[in-house]
Amino acid sequence: MAFSFEILHTDGRARHGRMHTPHGVVETPVFMPVGTQAAVKGLTPRQVADAGARIVLGNTYHLALRPGDDVVAAMGGLHRFMGWDGPILTDSGGFQIYSLAPTRKITDEAAVFRSHIDGSLLELTPERAVAIQENLGSDIAMCLDECPPFGTAPDYMAVAVRRTLLWAKRCRESHKRADQVLFAIVQGGFDLALRARCADELRALDFPGYALGGFSVGETAEQMAAALVPTAELLPAEKPRYLMGVGRPEDLLAAVMAGIDMCDCVLPTRNGRNACAFTDSGQVRIRNACHERDPAPLESGCGCYTCVHFSRAYLHHLFLAKEMLGPTLLSLHNVAFYCRLMADIREAIARGQLGKLQEARLARWRGSL
Amino acid sequence: MAFSFEILHTDGRARHGRMHTPHGVVETPVFMPVGTQAAVKGLTPRQVADAGARIVLGNTYHLALRPGDDVVAAMGGLHRFMGWDGPILTDSGGFQIYSLAPTRKITDEAAVFRSHIDGSLLELTPERAVAIQENLGSDIAMCLDECPPFGTAPDYMAVAVRRTLLWAKRCRESHKRADQVLFAIVQGGFDLALRARCADELRALDFPGYALGGFSVGETAEQMAAALVPTAELLPAEKPRYLMGVGRPEDLLAAVMAGIDMCDCVLPTRNGRNACAFTDSGQVRIRNACHERDPAPLESGCGCYTCVHFSRAYLHHLFLAKEMLGPTLLSLHNVAFYCRLMADIREAIARGQLGKLQEARLARWRGSL
Numbered sequence: 001m002a003f004s005f006e007i008l009h010t011d012g013r014a015r016h017g018r019m020h021t022p023h024g025v026v027e028t029p030v031f032m033p034v035g036t037q038a039a040v041k042g043l044t045p046r047q048v049a050d051a052g053a054r055i056v057l058g059n060t061y062h063l064a065l066r067p068g069d070d071v072v073a074a075m076g077g078l079h080r081f082m083g084w085d086g087p088i089l090t091d092s093g094g095f096q097i098y099s100l101a102p103t104r105k106i107t108d109e110a111a112v113f114r115s116h117i118d119g120s121l122l123e124l125t126p127e128r129a130v131a132i133q134e135n136l137g138s139d140i141a142m143c144l145d146e147c148p149p150f151g152t153a154p155d156y157m158a159v160a161v162r163r164t165l166l167w168a169k170r171c172r173e174s175h176k177r178a179d180q181v182l183f184a185i186v187q188g189g190f191d192l193a194l195r196a197r198c199a200d201e202l203r204a205l206d207f208p209g210y211a212l213g214g215f216s217v218g219e220t221a222e223q224m225a226a227a228l229v230p231t232a233e234l235l236p237a238e239k240p241r242y243l244m245g246v247g248r249p250e251d252l253l254a255a256v257m258a259g260i261d262m263c264d265c266v267l268p269t270r271n272g273r274n275a276c277a278f279t280d281s282g283q284v285r286i287r288n289a290c291h292e293r294d295p296a297p298l299e300s301g302c303g304c305y306t307c308v309h310f311s312r313a314y315l316h317h318l319f320l321a322k323e324m325l326g327p328t329l330l331s332l333h334n335v336a337f338y339c340r341l342m343a344d345i346r347e348a349i350a351r352g353q354l355g356k357l358q359e360a361r362l363a364r365w366r367g368s369l
Numbered sequence: 370m371a372f373s374f375e376i377l378h379t380d381g382r383a384r385h386g387r388m389h390t391p392h393g394v395v396e397t398p399v400f401m402p403v404g405t406q407a408a409v410k411g412l413t414p415r416q417v418a419d420a421g422a423r424i425v426l427g428n429t430y431h432l433a434l435r436p437g438d439d440v441v442a443a444m445g446g447l448h449r450f451m452g453w454d455g456p457i458l459t460d461s462g463g464f465q466i467y468s469l470a471p472t473r474k475i476t477d478e479a480a481v482f483r484s485h486i487d488g489s490l491l492e493l494t495p496e497r498a499v500a501i502q503e504n505l506g507s508d509i510a511m512c513l514d515e516c517p518p519f520g521t522a523p524d525y526m527a528v529a530v531r532r533t534l535l536w537a538k539r540c541r542e543s544h545k546r547a548d549q550v551l552f553a554i555v556q557g558g559f560d561l562a563l564r565a566r567c568a569d570e571l572r573a574l575d576f577p578g579y580a581l582g583g584f585s586v587g588e589t590a591e592q593m594a595a596a597l598v599p600t601a602e603l604l605p606a607e608k609p610r611y612l613m614g615v616g617r618p619e620d621l622l623a624a625v626m627a628g629i630d631m632c633d634c635v636l637p638t639r640n641g642r643n644a645c646a647f648t649d650s651g652q653v654r655i656r657n658a659c660h661e662r663d664p665a666p667l668e669s670g671c672g673c674y675t676c677v678h679f680s681r682a683y684l685h686h687l688f689l690a691k692e693m694l695g696p697t698l699l700s701l702h703n704v705a706f707y708c709r710l711m712a713d714i715r716e717a718i719a720r721g722q723l724g725k726l727q728e729a730r731l732a733r734w735r736g737s738l
Contacts, residue, residue: 305415313440
């Protein structure tokens with residue numbers, strides 16, 4: 001098995017580690033840009049790598065629908081298909097069934113839903129979720145989980161956890177691919193007892209990595225930070241811990257301080273497409289008129305292609321002129337910003353100064369709001 | 370003056386030359402990708418250069434309207450603004466007044482038109498067209514011309530030529546910038562006598578380069594090729610000859626064989642955005658279902674980033690999934706295709722084998738239609 005995880009340094013609950021995968025080594029904590037449909041939106045794989053990303057995420061639900069995992073497999077797997085030879089993590093589709101599919105019926109056997117593309121009726125079982133991800137050939141696959149939205153009634157949350165556990169077992173049993181590892185997902189919302197039960201049962205199955213699901217929508221930064229510390233502790237210390245779909249820069253800091261090793265989020269690319277850039281002095285809305293004649297880069301000191309070559313005035317112009325290069329250049333910077341934040345975090349952990357880093361960054365980010 | 374032009378080889382009427390500009394040397398015949406709004410649509414300057422482009426075009430009309438030539442000047446000029454440190458040619462806005470501005474009134478004094486962006490009433494004089502281009506700081510500026518559409522009545526065409534001559538003189542008189550050259554534009558439609566008169570009068574003014582305008586819309590390939598040979602001959606042999614806004618790959622070949630040194634056209638990027646790729650075996654419509662599982666690159670043997678890294682199946686998927694990376698990757702390939710065609714043409718001229726190259730290419734391109 002080409003997969004392993006080692007912890008190099010700790011600072012409080014935070015860990016600086018190294019994850020070995022069949023497609024290379026990833027330093028953790030790591031941010032994974034989202035390549036939903038086999039592309040990080042607006043960026044070439046070369047631009048994604050130049051921005052500092054080492055591992056990207058692909059979405060099982062989207063890729064199974066289009067182009068189809070059989071097509072991706074026939075084209076040599078997801079790495080070759082999308083031209084990314086670094087590690088790839090694929091999610092299981094559980095989250096998308098709730099967030100995207102317009103009608104659904106979930107039983108212990110399967111999730112039945114309508115495609116958001118053509119309305120056709122589809123079925124996802126744990127076995128099928130694993131088979132799709134084996135076809136895609138990601139380095140890290142995820143168990144199919146049931147991920148009800150924020151605010152779901154506690155009674156139903158218990159049902160979802162029971163089903164998530166049942167499905168995790170079936171995923172584990174059906175998973176065959178030796179050059180791919182399967183991570184489990186802990187659900188349970190903000191009910192710590194439920195999370196603890198879910199984590200205990202999943203730990204007994206000894207997965208090579210564990211994720212926290214259900215934190216990505218609806219919660220405030222404070223709610224999330226408070227819930228994360230006790231929840232992350234439920235996961236085995238020697239395995240990578242992945243917080244799914246989170247989040248803002250301040251959330252990443254909170255997650256790492258709670259002991260999280262991996263994060264993914266669409267924010268850098270989504271905000272980039274919408275003319276919003278993350279910088280160490282807070283968010284920059286590049287359409288604002290104040291940037292019309294601003295010769296400064298988005299973020300001074302940033303070494304990304306966008307900041308080295310272009311002024312705010314130019315980026316402002318691109319968005320007003322509806323040039324697609326604007327979304328590309330802001331997405332590129334935002335991915336670089338997230339990756340640089342994680343690199344700074346890793347260095348701070350190694351030096352035992354993560355608390356100082358958090359304090360300084362939060363002060364700067366908040367001061368600019 | 371940092372501008373000069375030398376002819377290295379000839380083959381029939383075709384010339385292989387070298388143009389020295391304040392921002393570097395350009396081998397001719399050359400294709401210039403169009404960066405209308407200070408961006409070659411969908412591509413970073415790095416991608417444009419990697420595709421083999423050495424000189425790009427900017428549109429005076431668009432840039433004067435947005436962001437404004439004063440903004441570009443304040444940001445250090447067009448090269449710095451758009452992050453392109455190679456040579457830039459700017460057109461004069463004459464063509465856009467006819468093709469884009471919804472209402473217009475043209476007198477000897479000025480062209481008055483409505484902005485296609487906000488409907489405001491604007492005026493373009495020869496002096497203003499020069500001043501805008503001096504603000505932009507392009508290496509090569511163009512005289513303001515009157516460019517009536519294909520099919521204009523002969524009587525009016527004579528008026529347009531008279532006005533184009535009048536404006537060329539005024540442009541020449543008002544042009545001051547020492548690190549920029551001003552090219553004249555020959556108009557006259559398909560009336561060779563009118564073209565000859567226009568060319569003669571412009572030659573007397575001794576411009577450092579001459580362009581043929583009015584060939585870019587409405588004509589068939591045969592009409593254009595037949596009209597080009599006698600028209601190109603009207604231009605001084607020792608100066609660069611620029612055919613504006615043309616065209617398809619077969620048009621570029623015909624133009625070079627008529628003695629043209631420079632071409633620009635939006636086709637590579639426009640077709641690329643519309644899922645249509647140029648290849649040496651003809652055009653590829655990448656949305657077609659036949660590409661769904663095609664592991665081949667767009668064009669085998671092509672060394673562009675797109676062809677080296679991605680299959681037709683992947684590009685097909687990107688367009689069906691509406692990923693903006695699709696338009697980017699096809700635009701990149703198309704620009705590379707045009708630049709490679711011109712490089713092949715230059716080599717063929719040097720070897721005295723341009724006729725053979727034309728014959729072979731036309732046979733291949735037509736065979737694939």
